[in-house]
Amino acid sequence: MNKKAIISTVNNTILNLKVSAKKKEGVRRKLVITAKRQESVWRKLAATAKEKENARRKKLVVTAEKLAVTAAKLVATAKEKELVRRRLAVTAEKLAATAKEKELVRRRLAITAEKLVVTAATLAVTADELSATAAKLAVIAKEKEIVRRKLAVTAAKLKESYEKLEKKVLERTKDLEMARVKEEAILLSIGDGVAVVDETGKLVFFNKIASDILGTDANQGLPDTWQKRYGVFDPISLKPLATDQIPFTLAFKGQSVSKMPLFIRNPQVPNGKFISVTATPIFLGGKSIGGVAIFRDMTEEKEVDKAKTEFVSLASHQLRTPLSTVNWYAEMLLAGDVGALNEKQKKYLDEVYRSNQRMVELVNALLDVSSLELGTFAIEPKPTDIIKLTQSVIDEQKPQITVKRMKFSFSSGKNITLIQADPKLLRMVVQNILSNAVKYTPEGGEIKLSISLADKKNILLEVSDTGYGIPKNQQDKIFTKLFRADNVRDKDTDGTGLGLYIVKSIVEKSGGKIWFHSSGEVAGVRASRGADGKENKGTTFYVTLPLVGMKKSVTGVK
Amino acid sequence: MKHQRTILIVEDEKSLRDAIVDILRLKNFLPLEARNGKEGVELALSKHPELILLDLIMPTMDGMTTLKKIREDAWGKKVPIIILTNLSAINGNIVADAVTHTPTFYLIKSDWKLHDIVKKIEAILGI
Structure with missing residues (x-):
C-alpha cells in the first residue's frame, strides 16, 4: 500500500x-x-x-x-x-x-x-x-x-x-x-613271760605270765617303760643295773641278750624275782621297730642249782676226807715221824701214797667236771697277768722238764695286757696243756710255749711239743670226757682223761676257742712204730681267750 | 724247855684230828682238840690259842658259824685262823663269807701235806 x-x-x-x-x-x-x-x-x-x-x-x-x-x-x-x-x-x-x-x-x-x-x-x-x-x-x-x-x-x-x-x-x-x-592268744598263753616294747621304748605288750612273774595287776595297764615300774638289779651284787645294761636297752641298740640273769623287783609286791631274760631286737624291713623280751622265773632253777652246788660240795668233802686220812698217815710214816721204815716198807707205802695221790687228783678232776657240767663253777674274773701266771705254771713243771732233759722255750708278745679271767681257771687251762706236753713228749724232746695277741680282742696261747702226737683216727675224741688216746695209755698210766675236757669247757665258757694240730699216726700203726721212736712229730695246741675274758658266775644261793 | 705254842684244832673227823695232833706234838706245839664248832668257840675264848685250824663241815656248829662267833670276840678278831677243809672253794658264797670274816688261809686238806701245813703255821707265827 x-x-x-x-x-x-x-x-x-x-x-x-x-x-x-x-x-x-x-x-x-x-x-x-x-x-x-x-x-x-x-x-x-x-x-x-x-x-x-x-x-x-x-x-x-x-x-x-x-x-x-x-x-x-x-x-x-x-x-x-x-x-x-x-x-x-x-x-x-x-x-x-x-x-x-x-x-x-x-x-x-x-x-x-x-x-x-x-x-x-x-x-x-x-x-x-x-x-x-x-x-x-x-x-x-x-x-x-x-x-x-x-x-x-x-x-x-x-x-x-x-x-x-x-x-x-x-x-x-x-x-x-x-x-x-x-x-595274740598264743602270745598271751606262752608259758614264759613275754614283753614287747616299741621303737621308742614304750611297753606295748605283756602276756599273762609276765604279769604273774612281775606281780603286775593286769587291770593296771602297762607302765610307760620297763624301768619306770620295775627295779632291775644285778643278780649277784643286787646293785641296780645301768640303763644301758638293761636287756631292752640292749635290744634297741640291735644287740641280742641271751638268758641274762637278772633280779627284778616290782616295788608293789613284797619279793623280787630272779629271772633269766632273752631280749632280741625286732626287725622289720631291716629297721629295728622295738624289742621283745622273753623271761623266765628262775626261782625254782635257783633252788635246783643250790641243791646241785650242795651236792658237789658235800661229795667233794665226803670223798676227800678218807683220802686225806690215807695221805697224812702215809706221809708221816714215809717221813719217819714215827720211826724209820725199811726199804721194802718204804717202797710199798710209797705205792699206797702215790695211788692215793692219783685218787685225789681224779676226785678233784671229777669234781671240776661236775661243777662245770652242773654250772656250779664259781667264776671270779679279775684282771690277770697271764704271763706271770704261765711263768708260775712253768716253774711248777720245771723239775719234770729238767729230768727229761727237754729243750724248753717261752716267748710272749710285749703288748700283752692284763686279761679279765679267773686265775684259778686260767691256771687249770695252762697247767693242763703244758703238763700234757711234758708228759707226752719223750726225753730230749722240745716244748715251745708262746703267748701273743691273736687280734685286737683275743689272746693266743700256743704250746707245741715234739711228742707222740695224737692218732689221726682219735683226734675227734680228744676233748671227750674220760677219753685217753691209745698211744699214751702205755706210756703214762696216771692220766684221768678229764684234763682236756675240763680245759675245753673252761675255754668255751670264757668265750674262747681251743684246737690243735698233730701229726700222730693212726693208732694201730703208731703203736707198732712207737718202739723205734721215729715219728715224734708232735702236737701244737692253740687256745684263744677274749681279752674281756670270762663272765662272772656264781650259782650259790644264800 | 722251849715255850710251846698252843694250836686249837677244830675237826670232827677223829682220824684227821689225831693225825694233826700227832704232827703238832711232834713239832713241839701244844694242840687243843675240839670235836665241833661249839667246843671250838668255848676252847678258843677260854684258852686263847695262838692259832686255830678250823674245819667247815661239822655237826652241832659248822665252821663258818664258828668263825663268825670267834671274830665277834675282841680277842678273836686278831687270832690267825686257817680254814682246813675238804670243801672245795667252788661255792662263791662260802668264799665271800670266808673273805668277810678274814681267815688267814683257806687250805684244802687233800691238796696239802701235813708237813707243809706245819710249815705254814710256823710261817704265820713267825717261827
Whole structure:
C-alpha cells in the first residue's frame, strides 16, 4: 500500500470516528441519565456493598486470622520442613557416605566373591576329601562300636571280678583278724613271760605270765617303760643295773641278750624275782621297730642249782676226807715221824701214797667236771697277768722238764695286757696243756710255749711239743670226757682223761676257742712204730681267750 | 724247855684230828682238840690259842658259824685262823663269807701235806 492510500484510509477513519463521536455524545447523554439512575442504584448498591463489605471484612478478618493461624502453622510447617530438609540433607550426606561405603563394601564383596570362588573350588576338593574321611570315620565308628560292645562285656566281667575280689578281701580280712587274734592268744598263753616294747621304748605288750612273774595287776595297764615300774638289779651284787645294761636297752641298740640273769623287783609286791631274760631286737624291713623280751622265773632253777652246788660240795668233802686220812698217815710214816721204815716198807707205802695221790687228783678232776657240767663253777674274773701266771705254771713243771732233759722255750708278745679271767681257771687251762706236753713228749724232746695277741680282742696261747702226737683216727675224741688216746695209755698210766675236757669247757665258757694240730699216726700203726721212736712229730695246741675274758658266775644261793 | 705254842684244832673227823695232833706234838706245839664248832668257840675264848685250824663241815656248829662267833670276840678278831677243809672253794658264797670274816688261809686238806701245813703255821707265827 502506498502513503495516499494510507492517508485516505486514515481520513476516512477520522470522519467515521467524528460521526461515531456525535453518536457517542448522544449515547453519553443517554448514559449520564442512565448513570444518574444508576447513581441511585449504585448508592443503594453502595450501601449494600458497605454492608456486604463489612460482612466481608469481618469474614476477611476471620479469614485473615485463620490465615494468620494457617500462616503461623505454615511457618511452623516450613520450619519443620526446613528441619526435615536439613535432616534430609544430612541423611542425603549420610546416604552419600553410605553409598561410598557401600561401594567399598561392594568392591570388597567383589574381592570376597572372587575368593569365594577360589574357596568354593577348594571346598569342592575338601568336600571330596571330607566325604572320603566321612567314609573312613564311618568305618572307624563301626569299629568303635565293636570295641565299645567288647568294652561293655569286659566292664561287666571286671565288675564281676571286682565283686568277687571284694568278697575275697573281706574273707581274707576276716581270716587275718582271726589269725591276729589267735597270734595274740598264743602270745598271751606262752608259758614264759613275754614283753614287747616299741621303737621308742614304750611297753606295748605283756602276756599273762609276765604279769604273774612281775606281780603286775593286769587291770593296771602297762607302765610307760620297763624301768619306770620295775627295779632291775644285778643278780649277784643286787646293785641296780645301768640303763644301758638293761636287756631292752640292749635290744634297741640291735644287740641280742641271751638268758641274762637278772633280779627284778616290782616295788608293789613284797619279793623280787630272779629271772633269766632273752631280749632280741625286732626287725622289720631291716629297721629295728622295738624289742621283745622273753623271761623266765628262775626261782625254782635257783633252788635246783643250790641243791646241785650242795651236792658237789658235800661229795667233794665226803670223798676227800678218807683220802686225806690215807695221805697224812702215809706221809708221816714215809717221813719217819714215827720211826724209820725199811726199804721194802718204804717202797710199798710209797705205792699206797702215790695211788692215793692219783685218787685225789681224779676226785678233784671229777669234781671240776661236775661243777662245770652242773654250772656250779664259781667264776671270779679279775684282771690277770697271764704271763706271770704261765711263768708260775712253768716253774711248777720245771723239775719234770729238767729230768727229761727237754729243750724248753717261752716267748710272749710285749703288748700283752692284763686279761679279765679267773686265775684259778686260767691256771687249770695252762697247767693242763703244758703238763700234757711234758708228759707226752719223750726225753730230749722240745716244748715251745708262746703267748701273743691273736687280734685286737683275743689272746693266743700256743704250746707245741715234739711228742707222740695224737692218732689221726682219735683226734675227734680228744676233748671227750674220760677219753685217753691209745698211744699214751702205755706210756703214762696216771692220766684221768678229764684234763682236756675240763680245759675245753673252761675255754668255751670264757668265750674262747681251743684246737690243735698233730701229726700222730693212726693208732694201730703208731703203736707198732712207737718202739723205734721215729715219728715224734708232735702236737701244737692253740687256745684263744677274749681279752674281756670270762663272765662272772656264781650259782650259790644264800 | 722251849715255850710251846698252843694250836686249837677244830675237826670232827677223829682220824684227821689225831693225825694233826700227832704232827703238832711232834713239832713241839701244844694242840687243843675240839670235836665241833661249839667246843671250838668255848676252847678258843677260854684258852686263847695262838692259832686255830678250823674245819667247815661239822655237826652241832659248822665252821663258818664258828668263825663268825670267834671274830665277834675282841680277842678273836686278831687270832690267825686257817680254814682246813675238804670243801672245795667252788661255792662263791662260802668264799665271800670266808673273805668277810678274814681267815688267814683257806687250805684244802687233800691238796696239802701235813708237813707243809706245819710249815705254814710256823710261817704265820713267825717261827
